[in-house]
Amino acid sequence: MTKGLTLTPTRRTVLAGMGAATAASFFPGYTNAQSSEPIRLGFQLHRTGIGAAYGRWYERTATAALARMNAAGGIGGRPVEILFEDDGTDPARGAEVFGKLATQSNCDLVFGALFSHVVIGTAPRAAELKVPYLVCSEGHHVASGMLNRWTLQPGITDVKSQVQAMAPFVTSNLGKKVTMIFPDFAFGHDHRDYFTAACTAQGGEVIAQIAIPPTETSFTRYFPQIPAETEVIYHVMVGPAVLTFVKELGEFYGSGARPQLFGFIDSLEAVDINSAGLEFLDGSHFWEAHPRYKQADASEAETAYRAAVGVDDNGASVGDAADVATYSHMFSVWETLSVIKAGMEAAGYTGAADRQKLVEAIEAMTGFEEGEDHPQGAKTFNGKTHQAFGIQNITKVEGGRLVVAHTASVEDGMYPDEVDYTSQNF
């Protein structure tokens, strides 16, 4: 279960352990002594707090991407190092560590944040210090225009694009009468609003919207609200009650006929799809940015990426087959680092004085080819909105695996610009 923790503690082993640690801890960690002028990248890491489960995999992905990058010569021939700072998944702390990374540690830029509230709390600090801030957040807040010129999201698509791109497949293949079940707060409301609009545009109809209070832990009493004519249930429940939700939904329908199910893998990110209670999901569909299970037609780049981050063909850690990765999100760290390298090399980046040039160089990018730098797939980049757009996958639960049933095109997720950051001053 938990390897390495079969301690047989005695007074003697405690003392011996302390002695070993005395020797071992004598020279604490430095990784930056190899070169006189490495490029220093700050990483705002959700190491503790509610984002810790993601932070663990983000750190692992960043470390793997860094090793690959340095093995290939670094950036512009200079070695690269990443300085991780724990933001506690807290916006105030996020802004604080951004300042530490930018001013005390002299990082050239900061990247890596996932949780929206941390990004929104930190972005003003990036503008104030004039330090590029590359987020891996999935939130629509970058493309919506609420942030600033120093904040970019080139490594992952936003939730508005993801939701919108699902509508053509859902209405064409699963059914046109959709009932949505979502948690009753901003995240659920985004899904409700974006999908309802996209579904209607595709000729479908959202016939019921069932909002579940965020503190709810039992759902059976909500299921009678699902209209009998429902063809598809679109569910985006999150949090610790999600397994209970699936279990109770299964009990509600029993072994009889049920509507098609469509969900977002966010609900079950880092959770084994074969967990007890999830049997009901067999045959259902999920959005996945990056398919957790290695597909039969996986590219060489995908294979190389999996090996580098230490994830097996089932999406779990090579060191622990039950430890499922946050696979649909963590590629953003890898791909953002690729964009940083391309941007710095395009800008002829030499140091902090070139930070503005770096932002302009990224803004000038139009897209990224699928390959080892971008294993999740090809993307376009909108320099005006600072947002990447990419392919989205719809996978089906078949035989205990998530198998790609459809890949939505980049265009399926496009929407009109809501901001032009390039018109703003630095």
Add this chain to the structure above:
Amino acid sequence: MRGRATAAAAALALVPGAALAHASQRAVLLTLPTKGFVWAAAIVVALTALLSGVTRRGPAFEARSLFSRPRLCPDGLTSWLSAAVLLLLVYAGLYGTHDPYRNPLPLWIWTVLWVGLTALQAFFGNLWRDLDPWRGPVRACRALLGRTGGMGLARLGQWPAALGFLAFAWFEIVSLSPDDPAELALIVAFYWLAIFLLAVAEGEGWLRQGEFLTVFFANVARIAPFWADYEGRRVTVKAGLPGAQVAGLPPLSGSAIAFLMLMIASVSFDGLHETYLWVAAIGLNPLDYPGRSAVMVVNTAGLLAAWAIMAGLICGAVALAVRAERVTLAQILGPLALSFLPIAAGYHVAHYLTALLTQGQYAIAALSDPLARGDDLLGLGPHWVGFGFLTDHDAVWRIWILQFAIILGAHVVAVLLSHRIAANAGLRLTPWREMPLTLLMVLYTCFGLWLLATPAIG
């Protein structure tokens, strides 16, 4: 800047975003029939109180000597070694990697010491007695200065320790960044120095009542089934039922009672403040938790309130239980409060069990890579840290069963101890009269298990 960030976070409910609330161990736990366990535990504790009260027969809580041996090294040497390790850890905190799960300092303070050593103390007695980093240096310094006697700090009883513990609990549970290696290093260094100076002035013996870790670890060690008694140059290792050491202890002083209440209250609030119940009660959405910065004031109040409520409940229950006896609350609280020691220690171990299994892996990995440069001295292999068990049905079951056994065992021992202590004090409590105390024990059993099973953030 912090105000602006907080304001931005507060406005988050109005903006689009991704919610990534994670389905973790609690997700699996919520699908298990934990409620049945809570009821079963309540019944067992109640029946234990009833049967023990009616029959007036409980375990003897006797100690047995296992063996005796000479002391292996000079008294104080291990304390010096501990101080040296602490110095290295502080150095690592200040100048090492900023990642709290790779820097040895936060891992040693929060995982090895606070979680791991506490668990060891609960089974193997007061290891801290040899490991405290003050005694050796304080003794040497006093000898150098030729200082004997004190400055009167002893008159304050355990109040300095209680205040130190309150500050520590606040730092752990409420403050913004308890894991930051550099900040932790400064705090550890400051605390060590402050205690060192006070102990030099007062005498090394003062540590046992004035320094919170020393008091805390001693309290936990008192329920250990194995322990060592020191007599001159010899050590006698003893064994007995958990609580065997407690039955023979002198009554707790007022400040010692306050300290014990704080032990129970702080670990309880540590569990409570992450529950959906608490988060919703303070007006927040647990699926969209804004982070510590938004809840510092209310959680500070919560921590203090937990202490006051815990003290009030225990004092109230004891007062009601002995209302017909010819003793005052002040006379009987000191002995009877001892029976809460198993609860304090047991809940601490159960509460931090998952942390031990997760962060403990990081602590081992950090030993394998002490310079945070990718070494693997212990041959663990790549990607050794694994949390798959947190979402594995069987593993979550096993963890729950272990937590259940610890909490239930702690409360059963507490009930039996309270009867033994009452009998020793000459009280003839009938099951009916002691009902308030029994009820409190039963309620706290349920509360402790509920805290471990209820939906929580993180």
